Amino acid sequence: MDEPTDRQLTDLDEAECYRLAATEPVGRLVWTGPDGPSVVPVNFTLEEGVVRVRTAAYSALAQQCDDSRVAFEVDAYDPDSRLGWSVILAGRASVGFVEPGAPAPEVWPVGAKAVQLTIEVDKVTGRRLRQR
């Protein structure tokens, strides 16, 4: 019989990180703003090496993230089994107006999203919490 605490974190390889992160509709953009560490959940698109987010021009992330280092976190957990995974994609963000033809996430909240934040990912890490 497994003990309830017999869950172990194991590292995921990069391909698995991309595969899993692409299955979720919401991730969390993390940056350092004028008030310190900041985070906001957002919809996104993911291709190998590139995360794309859309936002309003007046949003904190549009105003504070350009040419900055950011992290993008995606996870999923099952509260019953208490198993799951998390992936972190880190890199440099650039902010600009939406490029015609660029991959567009389906953005859940209503409102104009004229700005595109693009992360050029240079570090991929992920962990799975599994039953040993």
Added chain:
Amino acid sequence: MDEPTDRQLTDLDEAECYRLAATEPVGRLVWTGPDGPSVVPVNFTLEEGVVRVRTAAYSALAQQCDDSRVAFEVDAYDPDSRLGWSVILAGRASVGFVEPGAPAPEVWPVGAKAVQLTIEVDKVTGRRLRQR
């Protein structure tokens, strides 16, 4: 008939932020480390004004967050309705050995968690994505 994009973000008051955040078993600790913005999902306990997390003494968050400003994010979304909420609790973190009798989260991964990270929350924000 509601348009599928007719979802609006509204601010949550502080009491609702605490109530909602306490319903989730996993939150995300956000800090600025030596490599830039950093994030890790963790189990936690929440009382008004105080978030507590347990971790291993060698973990990045134990080594990098003491006496630092951090943010703690909790959210929940329904992928079918595309509605949900997010809460961010920001404040100063302190790292120390576990105090006897301190509230202890149920930590999902196996392994010694001798260190307690405590956030004294001084800023609470939250948003709900609801159908207009």
